Amino acid sequence: MKKIRNVSMTNQVMIATVFGVVVGIIFQEKVESLKVIGDLFLRLIQMSVVVLIMGAVIEAVGSLAAKELGKIGLKVFIWFMGSTILAAVIGVLFGLLIQPGKGIKVNGFEAENIKASTQSLQEIIVDFVPKNIIEAMAQANMIQVIIFSLLFGLALSLIKDKDKNAILLDVVSAFNNVILKMVTLIMKVAPIGIFCLIAPVIGTTGIGVLITLMKFLLTLGISAFLFLIVWLLITALYCKVSVKKLAQNMWRMSVVAFTTTSSAITLPIQIEDGRDKLGISDRISKLVMPLGMTLNSNGLAMFLSLAIVTFAQFYNIQMGIGELIKAVLLSTLACLGTVVVPGGGLVALATVMPMLGLPTESIALLAGIDWFSGMFRTVLNVDADTTVALIIAADENELDYDVFNM
Template sequence: MNKIRNTNLTIQIITMTILGVVIGASFGQYLGFLDVLGEIFLRLIQMSIVVLIMGQIIEAVGNLNPKGLGKIGLKTFGLFLFSSLIAAVIGVTAGTVFNPGSGVNTSSMDVSGEAFETTSAGTIPELVLDFFPTNIFNAMAEGIIVQVIVFALIFGIALSFVRIEQKENSILEWIKQINAIVLKMIGLIMKLAPIGIFAIIVSTISKMGLSVILPMGKYLIVYGFATAMYLLIWFIVTSIYLKVSIIQLTRNMIEMSLVALTTTSSAITLPTALHDSKEKLGISDRIAKLVLPLGMSLNSNGSSMHMAITIVTIAQIYGVTYQMSDFVYIVILSTMASLANAVVPGAGLVSLSIVIPSMGLPIESIALFAGIDWFVGMLRTVLNVDSDTTTALIIAKSENELDYDIFNR
């Protein structure tokens, strides 16, 4: 039932995006009042973003057993972090090299770049220092997402220790219920997405013209190429470490990859991934049951790459330029924001609403990507699932819990 509802919402968003382009190009100059509807929709999403991020990360980390994870846990988190960083780096590199956001005439827009100047990352030491809040309430009020994530990670770790020491989980249960309410609220807000996106598209097309649509095809091609490059590199590294054939590795993972591609859901793909990890890849039951569920919650290479390449594309559309320290900030911001994945309809748009304002870019720009979000979701999910599984393979090999007879069967 949830899958049907999500599909219906996807169809509605795509339909209203197309309708918005047609009406915006034909009658946009007469529909200026739609700006308000679009702005209301964006504000409804934004108002719960900070609570969503904090809650999701605190729940995911607070559920862990830091004493029980030990060496395997450290290896797993290290690989999660490294792989997500690499995904973001490839996303930024692909966006910079292929320039998918070029070709849009922004002369009719008020794009002075001043907003970017106030949010520029500055030097590397300043960038690192800015990760740590002096006052979490101030960081929440100003929407400094990286600082909110750092606080949530530390709070979640402390909560996991207290939960184990006191054998008490009332605070965690309370956080889970708050998260459920926030997710339900976002789900209700996303029911308005077709109308809100239609209003934003009409307004944007009336101001910037049809040329703003042209980068979307380039963006999708570049994102697909970046995804393929990441998987190729990661599969080569994995096969070399495991000392196996990359062809056999690909063959053993093809079924779960197809399920991820067609369902666009890591949660739906998890049972298939668990089965194939043990029956086709030879990963021990202990490693598979630890790494794959953790990866679904904490490891999202697809989202990390998605956010990184989209930031660069939007910056190109609006004529914003970056320094090297800003690219570093984008990579780290995208990696950390990928920890706060929300399993809600239109999760890709929700994720973008986290990072786009953090770079001083106009949040209404995310509506331009609504019509292709389903296709992006296919690539994003394959990247997430395959990365989780290869991480499990590497961990299993390092712990001598990989059955090569099953793998090569």
């Protein structure tokens, strides 16, 4: 028992993942009932996500002077857009190179109940702002929650500077500490929860669909791996740190992201490791990471651009330079305000497919492997958000190199 307790949480999660795959293959549909426990674990984490994000953004913005927020905000936006566009471009390039859409044959597939967005660009922009913050919180509309939190934090910052009164900011900070502690306690049962999530997925889906679409998954995995290497090198050079140490310090959050397929669930671990392993100040991490979770979806951008190229190959549709550029831009824009829990990728795909003249019913081809492609997407999302926070911290002289090199 003592030896088990000495195994790190990261290793426990990895063991649980492998064990879940093996049990799912052996027992197949018999383990479907375990999904209840896995769903309970997800809900325990998800129930605090909205208030965690809201509190983190309010505290981060409220702690800043107004002019600091404008300067940092511009830097964050530039790095977010740069990383997302790079991910989408790599997805297109590897789609053209490996051609995963050639030879995919699935007979009798039916479309899932996924509807593309019918909103105009104007309606999408207006929908960024909540009519009712309570309703936005109840619906877990992250982009609306963040817009409210930014304005609330800005107002709090102005009042703090003018009246020299930080009582409410202290209350928000204390509340955030309680939420983080609660999530930390829940994460102690993460190996059990993750095992009970993965085993039923493998058991009910089977490895047949994986074999059929293995080429797409393999292409996505190679693209994600290359992006991470390039992006970590860029970050290490910019921040003047060891790329090997950077990868080591981000290992735990990457494993949690890979196994849960949820940026929201990984966020508490991300903030904790950002402070304790990477040396990022709380002020920067609590501002950049929640924003990145909603606005910077590198993994989704890569998934969408690769899926577009794959389906074009599947239907023998030739894509010129103009269509490929459009695919990159649409994949980048579709990431704004995307759902941060498993399944959001299919909804985003249903939104961009009609804009390029591709049939939405073909989305069903990827629905069966959405969980597995979500593993790669989430790792890219989480790691890119963290590295941007590291870059901003280095720029603002709020990166503790002693903590990073411990």
